[in-house]
Amino acid sequence: MRIYGRLGDRLFSAFLLALGLAVLFIAGLLAWELWLGGRQAFATFGFFPFARGTAWDAVKGNFGAWPFIVGTVITSAAALALSFLPSLAAAIVIAEYTPRWLGEIVAYLVDLLAALPSVVYGLWGIFVLVPLVRDHLEMPLFLWAGEHAPGLLGALGAPIGTGMLAAVLVLSLMIIPYSSALARDAIRLVPREQREAMYALGATRWEVVRRVVLPYARGGIFAGMVLALARAIGETMAVTMLIGNSAKLPYSVFGPAATMSSVIANEFTEADGGLHLSSLVAVGFLLLLLSLLVNLAAEFMLRRMAVGEGRK
Amino acid sequence: MNLRRRYLRDRLMMVGLALGTLLVLLPLLFILAHVFIEGIGALNWNFFTKPPKPPGESGGGMLPAIVGTFYIDLMALAMGGLLGLGGGVLMAEYPDHPINRPLRLVANVLGGVPAILMGLFAFVVVVEPLGGFSAFSGAVALAVLMIPIIMRSTEEVLKLLPWELREAGLALGLPRWRVTLSLILPAAKGGIITGLLLALARAAGEAAPLLFTAFGNQFLSFDPLGPMDSLPLKIYVYAISPYEDWVKQAWGAALLLALLLMLTNFLARRAMRKR
Numbered sequence: 001m002r003i004y005g006r007l008g009d010r011l012f013s014a015f016l017l018a019l020g021l022a023v024l025f026i027a028g029l030l031a032w033e034l035w036l037g038g039r040q041a042f043a044t045f046g047f048f049p050f051a052r053g054t055a056w057d058a059v060k061g062n063f064g065a066w067p068f069i070v071g072t073v074i075t076s077a078a079a080l081a082l083s084f085l086p087s088l089a090a091a092i093v094i095a096e097y098t099p100r101w102l103g104e105i106v107a108y109l110v111d112l113l114a115a116l117p118s119v120v121y122g123l124w125g126i127f128v129l130v131p132l133v134r135d136h137l138e139m140p141l142f143l144w145a146g147e148h149a150p151g152l153l154g155a156l157g158a159p160i161g162t163g164m165l166a167a168v169l170v171l172s173l174m175i176i177p178y179s180s181a182l183a184r185d186a187i188r189l190v191p192r193e194q195r196e197a198m199y200a201l202g203a204t205r206w207e208v209v210r211r212v213v214l215p216y217a218r219g220g221i222f223a224g225m226v227l228a229l230a231r232a233i234g235e236t237m238a239v240t241m242l243i244g245n246s247a248k249l250p251y252s253v254f255g256p257a258a259t260m261s262s263v264i265a266n267e268f269t270e271a272d273g274g275l276h277l278s279s280l281v282a283v284g285f286l287l288l289l290l291s292l293l294v295n296l297a298a299e300f301m302l303r304r305m306a307v308g309e310g311r312k
Numbered sequence: 313m314n315l316r317r318r319y320l321r322d323r324l325m326m327v328g329l330a331l332g333t334l335l336v337l338l339p340l341l342f343i344l345a346h347v348f349i350e351g352i353g354a355l356n357w358n359f360f361t362k363p364p365k366p367p368g369e370s371g372g373g374m375l376p377a378i379v380g381t382f383y384i385d386l387m388a389l390a391m392g393g394l395l396g397l398g399g400g401v402l403m404a405e406y407p408d409h410p411i412n413r414p415l416r417l418v419a420n421v422l423g424g425v426p427a428i429l430m431g432l433f434a435f436v437v438v439v440e441p442l443g444g445f446s447a448f449s450g451a452v453a454l455a456v457l458m459i460p461i462i463m464r465s466t467e468e469v470l471k472l473l474p475w476e477l478r479e480a481g482l483a484l485g486l487p488r489w490r491v492t493l494s495l496i497l498p499a500a501k502g503g504i505i506t507g508l509l510l511a512l513a514r515a516a517g518e519a520a521p522l523l524f525t526a527f528g529n530q531f532l533s534f535d536p537l538g539p540m541d542s543l544p545l546k547i548y549v550y551a552i553s554p555y556e557d558w559v560k561q562a563w564g565a566a567l568l569l570a571l572l573l574m575l576t577n578f579l580a581r582r583a584m585r586k587r
Contacts, residue, residue: 004486004487004490005487008489008490009487009489011489012488012489012492013489015398016398016402016405016406017402017409017411018398019394019395019397019398019399019402020398020399020402020409020411020415022395022398023395023398023415023418023419023459023463024411024414024415026395026456026459027418027422029433029437030422030425030429030430030433030456033433033436033437034429034432034433034436036436037432037436085332086332086333086335086336087336088332089328089329089330089331089332089333089335090332090333090336090337092329093329093330093332093333094333097326097329097330106333106337109337109340109341110336110337110340112340112344112574113336113340115513115517115573115574115577116517116570116573117516117517117518117544117547117566117569117570117573118517118518118519118520118544119517119519119544119547119548119551119566119569120343120347120517120547120566120569120570121343122547122548122551123347123547123551123562123566124343124346124347126551126552127350127551127559128342128343128346173339173340176336180336204318204319204321205322205326206321206322206325206326207318207322209325210325227424230424233426234424234425234426234427234428234429235426236426236427236428236520237518237519237520237544237548241548241551241552261426261428261520264428264432265428265523268432268435268523268524269523269524269527281432281436284428284429284432287426287428287429288425288426288429291424291425292421292424292425294424295420295421295423295424296421298424299420
């Protein structure tokens with residue numbers, strides 16, 4: 001029974017090691033292949049000129065990623081700003097204000113937002129949100145601006161429904177569960193004694209939340225925000241279906257735009273010519289860099305500001 | 313601040329928090345209700361049993377997409393599950409293995425990589441060398457998406473088991489591989505299945521990695537090296553199409569997909585509770 005001796009253990013750990021190395025290899029290969037695929041674009045235009053280039057013209061063969069970088073940053077930052085307070089409110093309500101059974105139901109519903117596929121948000125966005133936004137938000141605002149502040153018209157853009165505003169609204173809804181879940185966990189980790197000490201001093205419930213719970217849980221809350229931002233940056237389908245896909249700077253509030261992921265999803269299968277394809281992969285490589293940066297920031301925050309460990 | 317103003321503020325904040333929560337929940341319920349109402353009408357016999365018809369003809373269905381969803385996702389689960397479980401077991405059972413640090417970093421980093429990049433990756437390493445869109449390349453993209461999720465959940469679950477369990481097995485003279493396979497994995501079965509199902513649910517809803525890998529197919533296909541359809545892809549294509557019948561079918565597919573994912577999530581939660 002050699003298999004029960006050292007041989008068996010060696011074989012087993014070698015097998016696990018092979019699987020582990022395969023995972024490492026795949027991750028490395030992913031970054032490497034994206035770099036390789038985008039090399040032609042980087043070689044033609046130069047790395048930074050490509051990233052900062054504002055032209056995206058498949059006919060003339062002139063490509064620059066700047067409109068998409070700007071589009072990604074604006075949409076995800078706006079979505080984060082919109083979703084931050086509601087998601088934090090939901091986390092506080094779940095962890096502090098409701099009895100356990102009700103909190104569980106609300107938490108389950110918030111998590112359900114993450115379970116719905118991106119294309120379903122996109123579908124709902126096209127047929128429900130876009131008409132709603134166009135008729136009840138954009139048109140009135142546009143007409144108001146036309147009468148009272150014509151200077152604003154350019155910044156607002158045509159009130160056609162599909163565009164940046166619709167994409168941001170759906171995006172903010174989609175990232176709520178990510179920030180809310182982390183904030184909720186962090187709030188639940190606040191020691192009961194901390195709250196009780198505050199109540200014993202005669203504090204109201206809100207004062208306990210404001211002075212004890214939120215400061216104590218801030219690490220988790222911020223990490224959740226950054227993670228939600230990372231989700232927003234990578235989100236593809238719903239944004240592609242709603243943003244209108246225009247590869248031009250400057251952007252307007254209502255008007256069409258594009259993000260790094262949406263331009264890849266939208267143009268990749270139609271791209272002809274190696275340079276166009278390579279430019280799209282190069283945009284993917286830049287997207288990889290951006291999302292790595294944001295995710296590492298979240299990781300760093302979670303570790304640095306983790307509850308219980310304190311600041312090091 | 314006097315007491316009355318403090319109480320008033322307390323009440324106001326409570327109302328504000330409740331409103332904020334409603335702002336989260338109402339759109340969700342709105343979406344769910346809408347998907348259900350629009351989708352339920354499209355779910356008929358043809359929907360489940362017929363391939364799509366050309367635009368303008370009614371009576372088409374989603375059979376290729378439904379079959380393809382299961383086909384691609386299970387193929388992805390087989391690949392991603394093996395690699396993810398291997399990495400997770402390695403990190404939990406051999407805590408001081410030198411490969412663990414980079415492996416953990418990769419698990420975290422890969423988990424944050426946008427899904428569409430998995431599609432680009434599979435396009436470059438599978439579609440281009442093989443010379444065409446294929447179900448297999450779609451499964452590769454989804455498998456890469458699943459790996460970090462499975463790896464992290466497996467590691468977490470295994471670390472919850474007491475070391476005494478392993479020591480008890482070793483004290484009986486069992487080799488380490490036997491302890492892992494016969495003691496640790498069965499003891500953590502519920503949690504591991506939960507991780508696998510959550511990864512499956514996450515990947516099954518993604519359309520982005522399949523756009524230029526599995527690509528979509530109007531016909532029922534079981535060829536892993538040929539293009540294949542999938543529900544998320546079909547929803548995307550039909551949603552942006554100008555045909556009323558297709559849009560209606562997109563709602564039906566959205567309802568079906570949402571129900572499937574909720575079922576998977578429910579099963580995942582149940583597996584964790586029942587050990």
